[in-house]
Amino acid sequence: MRRHHLLLLVLVALPLLVLPPFLSLGLQNTLVSMLVAALFAVSFNLLMGQGGMLSFGHAAFFGIGAFATLHLMLAVEDGLGVPTPLLPLAGGLAGLGLGLVAGYFATMRAGVYFSLVTLALAELLHTLAPQWDGMFGGEAGMSSMRMPWGGLVFGSVLEVYYLSLAWVALCLLLLWAYTRTPFGRLTLALRDNEQRVRFMGYDTHKARLVVFAVSAMFSGVAGGLLAFSNEVANYTTFGMPVSAQVVLHTFIGGSTVFLGPVVGAAVLTLFAFFVSDLTRSWLLYQGVLFVLVMLYAPLGIGGIVELHLRHMRELRWRALAGPYLGAAVAGLLIAAGFVFVIESLAVLFSSDYAVLRRDAGGLPPFPFLGTEWQPLSPLTWLAPLLAMAAGGWLASRAGRRIAPLWDEARRVHTQGGETA
Amino acid sequence: MTTKLLNTTCLTLLAAGLLAGPAAAEPLRIAIIEPFSGSQASSGELYAIAGKYGIEEINEAGGFNGAPIEVLEYDNGGTTSGAADKFKQAVAEGAHVILQGSSSAIAGQLTEDVRKHNLRNPGNEILFVNVGGEALELTGDKCQFYHFRFTTTAPMRVGALVQAMKEAGDLGTRVYSINQNYSWGQDMEAAIRAAASQGGYAVVEATLHDVNKIQDFAPYVAKIKAAEPDTVLTGNWSNDLLLLMKATGDAGLDVRFGTAFLDQPGNIANAGETALGHYLASPYNIAAGEKAFPEAYKAKTGHYPMYMEPQAVNGVRTLGKALEKVDFGGGEIDVTEIALALEDATLETDLGPITIRKEDHQAVLPVVVSRVEKGAAYTVDGTDMGFVPIKVIPGPDALYPVQDSCSMKRPG
Structure with missing residues (x-):
C-alpha cells in the first residue's frame, strides 16, 4: 500500500519538476495558478472536509495574504532586507492573524450560521477594500515588483513556478503532517461529533478556532503566492467568485481524500485554460460538471480514484474493462451531443448570426465545425439528441454491469478485512 | 538511403525557407482581454465587437507590415487575476498590443503588467490601448509610456x-x-x-x-x-x-x-x-456625426454603435493612423516606434480631431x-x-x- 502511494507521488512530482521548462509561457503560468489553487483548496478542505466547517468566505484569508505579501514586496522594493523567496510568509502570518480574530467569532457557531459569518466577513472586506486607498490601493489595487535575490532575478514565469512549487510542496507536507498528529485526529472528531468531544473534556471552541486559524494561515500563503506571481493585489480577490471557486475545486476533487482538492484544482484550472478561449459557454460546462459530480460521484474525482486504489486487489479488472469502456464511450457521446446543442445555440443567438439573418431575410444556415447547418432542419437537432440518447442507453447498460462487480469487490474487501 | 533522406530533408527545408521568405512578414497581434463570462460579460462583448470592427477596417485597407492584423481574444472572467493570467498567455502567443475597456480595476492590473513586462523585456515591448478605463490614476500615479487612454475621465x-x-x-x-x-x-x-x-x-x-x-x-x-x-x-x-x-x-x-x-x-x-x-x-454620440459610420457599423455588426462602442472604434482608428506612419518593411515589429508614432497621431472624427497629450497619454477628444x-x-x-x-x-x-x-x- 505504501509503495503504491510512493510510486504515485513520484509519478506526479517528476513531471512537475522536469516538464515546465519545455512548456509554453501560457501553460507555465497556468501551472502556477494551478499550484496556488491547489494549496488554497487543500487548506480550505482542512476546515471543510476534516473540520466539518463549510466556509463561504475563504477569499478573505486568501486576499489578506495577497495584500500582506504585496505590502512586504513594496517594503523590499524600498530596501527592506527580506529575501524574495520568503515573501509569501507574510501572507501566512496575515492569514493567521485574521484567522484568529475572525475565527474567534465564526467558530462560536456551527453549520449554516458559521457559513454565514464567514460569508459576511469576506463581503465586509470586499466592500471595504475599494474605499481604503492606503491599505488596499483603491479600485485599481496595489502593485509592486519582485526584486532580484541571491543571484536569481525572479523575472521569468519559470522562476516563479519553481518557487511556488517549493512553497506548495512544503505547505502540503505540513498540512499532511498535521492530519497525522493527535490534534489532526481531534479535528476529524470535531466534525463527526462535537458534543462527544466536549464531553471528553476538550474546549471545542478553542479547538475549532485552532483548525480555523491554521486553515486561514495556509490560505494566506496561497494568496501570497498569487500576489508574488501577479505582482498586483486588488479588491476583487475578496470577491465571491474566489470563495466559490475554492468550494468547487474541493467538491469536484473530493473532500474526503487529502489530495482530492489538488485534483479538483488541477482539473478545473487546466479546463479553464484550454476551454475558456475556445467557447464563451465554458462556465456553463464547468457548472454542469459540478452538478454531475455531485449527483453521480459525490466523493469527487479524488474519492473515485481512492476507491479504486483501495479495492485494487478485489476488483475483477478484466470483467470491468468492457463496461468501463462502454461508460467512457457513453460519456463522450452525451458530452458531444450536449456541446453540439449548446454551441449551436450560442452561434444562433450571436450578433454575427443576427447580421446573417438580417441579410438573408429568414433563417440562413449557420456555420459551425467547418460546415453549414440548417437551423430548422430536424437533422441538425436530431443528430445530437440521438447521440445523447444512445449515450444514456449505453451508460445505463454499463452501470448495470458495473454495479454487481463492485458489490462483489466490496464484499470480498470487508471479508478480507475481517479475516485479516 | 540515409544520405538521400537527409538531402531531401535539407532541400525541403531550404525550399520551405525560401517560400516562407516573402510570406514571413510579422503580423501585428492585438490581444483583446475582456470579460466574456460573469456579470460583466455584456460590456466585454461590446468592447470586443467594437475593437474587432476597428481592426477589420485596418485590415481591409491592407493590414499592417504586409499582413493582416491578427486578433487574439481572451476571457478575463471579470477578475484582475484572470486578467493577469490572460496577459501572460497573450505575451506567450506573441501579442504586441493589448486592447481593453471594461473596468478600471482590470485596466490598473494590465497597465502594471505591461509596465513590468516592458522593464524586463527591453526590445520586446507591449502597448496597452485603454479604450474604457476612466480612473484618473491610470494617467496619474500609474501613468507610463506604453499606456494610452482613449476615453474621457x-x-x-x-x-x-x-x-x-x-x-x-x-x-x-x-x-x-x-x-x-x-x-x-x-x-x-x-x-x-x-x-x-x-x-x-x-x-x-x-x-x-x-x-x-x-x-x-x-x-x-x-x-x-x-x-x-x-x-x-x-x-x-x-x-x-x-x-x-x-x-x-x-x-x-x-x-x-x-x-x-x-x-x-x-x-x-x-x-x-x-x-x-x-x-x-x-465621448461620442452617433447622432452628432455623419450617417456613414453608424450605417457601416450596423451593416457589419447588426446594430448601431452604442454606449462606449464608438470610443473603442476611435481608439483603434487612432492606432491605425499611427500604424500608417511606421514601416518595418515586413520585418520585426518595434512596438516602441508604434507608441512614439501614436503620440503624434491625429484622427479626424465627425465631431473633431482626436490627438494624444504626450505628458500622460490621455487622448484629447x-x-x-x-x-x-x-x-x-x-x-x-x-x-x-x-x-x-x-x-x-x-x-x-x-x-x-x-x-x-x-x-x-x-x-x-
Whole structure:
C-alpha cells in the first residue's frame, strides 16, 4: 500500500519538476495558478472536509495574504532586507492573524450560521477594500515588483513556478503532517461529533478556532503566492467568485481524500485554460460538471480514484474493462451531443448570426465545425439528441454491469478485512 | 538511403525557407482581454465587437507590415487575476498590443503588467490601448509610456456637462452631487466641486454611497428633496443610476439629472419616461456625426454603435493612423516606434480631431453632451426616446490639466 502511494507521488512530482521548462509561457503560468489553487483548496478542505466547517468566505484569508505579501514586496522594493523567496510568509502570518480574530467569532457557531459569518466577513472586506486607498490601493489595487535575490532575478514565469512549487510542496507536507498528529485526529472528531468531544473534556471552541486559524494561515500563503506571481493585489480577490471557486475545486476533487482538492484544482484550472478561449459557454460546462459530480460521484474525482486504489486487489479488472469502456464511450457521446446543442445555440443567438439573418431575410444556415447547418432542419437537432440518447442507453447498460462487480469487490474487501 | 533522406530533408527545408521568405512578414497581434463570462460579460462583448470592427477596417485597407492584423481574444472572467493570467498567455502567443475597456480595476492590473513586462523585456515591448478605463490614476500615479487612454475621465465629463447645461439654461445654481463610494465616484465628486465656479453653482450637498448594493434609493431621494437642488450630477452607472432615477420619479421630485452613463444599454428602456430631459456627457454620440459610420457599423455588426462602442472604434482608428506612419518593411515589429508614432497621431472624427497629450497619454477628444428626448435620430432600447446632441465640446476645451502624480519615463 505504501509503495503504491510512493510510486504515485513520484509519478506526479517528476513531471512537475522536469516538464515546465519545455512548456509554453501560457501553460507555465497556468501551472502556477494551478499550484496556488491547489494549496488554497487543500487548506480550505482542512476546515471543510476534516473540520466539518463549510466556509463561504475563504477569499478573505486568501486576499489578506495577497495584500500582506504585496505590502512586504513594496517594503523590499524600498530596501527592506527580506529575501524574495520568503515573501509569501507574510501572507501566512496575515492569514493567521485574521484567522484568529475572525475565527474567534465564526467558530462560536456551527453549520449554516458559521457559513454565514464567514460569508459576511469576506463581503465586509470586499466592500471595504475599494474605499481604503492606503491599505488596499483603491479600485485599481496595489502593485509592486519582485526584486532580484541571491543571484536569481525572479523575472521569468519559470522562476516563479519553481518557487511556488517549493512553497506548495512544503505547505502540503505540513498540512499532511498535521492530519497525522493527535490534534489532526481531534479535528476529524470535531466534525463527526462535537458534543462527544466536549464531553471528553476538550474546549471545542478553542479547538475549532485552532483548525480555523491554521486553515486561514495556509490560505494566506496561497494568496501570497498569487500576489508574488501577479505582482498586483486588488479588491476583487475578496470577491465571491474566489470563495466559490475554492468550494468547487474541493467538491469536484473530493473532500474526503487529502489530495482530492489538488485534483479538483488541477482539473478545473487546466479546463479553464484550454476551454475558456475556445467557447464563451465554458462556465456553463464547468457548472454542469459540478452538478454531475455531485449527483453521480459525490466523493469527487479524488474519492473515485481512492476507491479504486483501495479495492485494487478485489476488483475483477478484466470483467470491468468492457463496461468501463462502454461508460467512457457513453460519456463522450452525451458530452458531444450536449456541446453540439449548446454551441449551436450560442452561434444562433450571436450578433454575427443576427447580421446573417438580417441579410438573408429568414433563417440562413449557420456555420459551425467547418460546415453549414440548417437551423430548422430536424437533422441538425436530431443528430445530437440521438447521440445523447444512445449515450444514456449505453451508460445505463454499463452501470448495470458495473454495479454487481463492485458489490462483489466490496464484499470480498470487508471479508478480507475481517479475516485479516 | 540515409544520405538521400537527409538531402531531401535539407532541400525541403531550404525550399520551405525560401517560400516562407516573402510570406514571413510579422503580423501585428492585438490581444483583446475582456470579460466574456460573469456579470460583466455584456460590456466585454461590446468592447470586443467594437475593437474587432476597428481592426477589420485596418485590415481591409491592407493590414499592417504586409499582413493582416491578427486578433487574439481572451476571457478575463471579470477578475484582475484572470486578467493577469490572460496577459501572460497573450505575451506567450506573441501579442504586441493589448486592447481593453471594461473596468478600471482590470485596466490598473494590465497597465502594471505591461509596465513590468516592458522593464524586463527591453526590445520586446507591449502597448496597452485603454479604450474604457476612466480612473484618473491610470494617467496619474500609474501613468507610463506604453499606456494610452482613449476615453474621457471624470473632470472631462463633468466640465462638459456643466458648460452645456448652463448654456441650455438647465443647470440652475444649486447642484446635488451623488456618487458611488470608490475611486470613480470620488473622482466625480471632486470634479463636481471643482467645476462649481465655472458653472456658477453651489454644491448644496454631496453624497457617496455603496456601489451596486442599494435596492431602495428612497432615503437618498428624501435627502435630495430636502436640499432643494436644481440639478443632480452623478457618475452612477448600472443599477445605481437606474434605481436612483426611478426613485426620484416615484417621489415626484422634479429635478434635472446630469449623468455620465445614461446611455448604457437597457437604461432608457428601464427608466421609461422618467429619463426624459436628463443629460449625458459621453465621448461620442452617433447622432452628432455623419450617417456613414453608424450605417457601416450596423451593416457589419447588426446594430448601431452604442454606449462606449464608438470610443473603442476611435481608439483603434487612432492606432491605425499611427500604424500608417511606421514601416518595418515586413520585418520585426518595434512596438516602441508604434507608441512614439501614436503620440503624434491625429484622427479626424465627425465631431473633431482626436490627438494624444504626450505628458500622460490621455487622448484629447471631443465630449458630447446630449439630452434624452422623444423622436431622436437614433432611438434606443426599442423605445421612442434617444439622445439628442446639445453641444460638442472640442477636445482641448474639455481637457483637464496633467496630474502632478504622473512622472512618465520615456524610452531611450
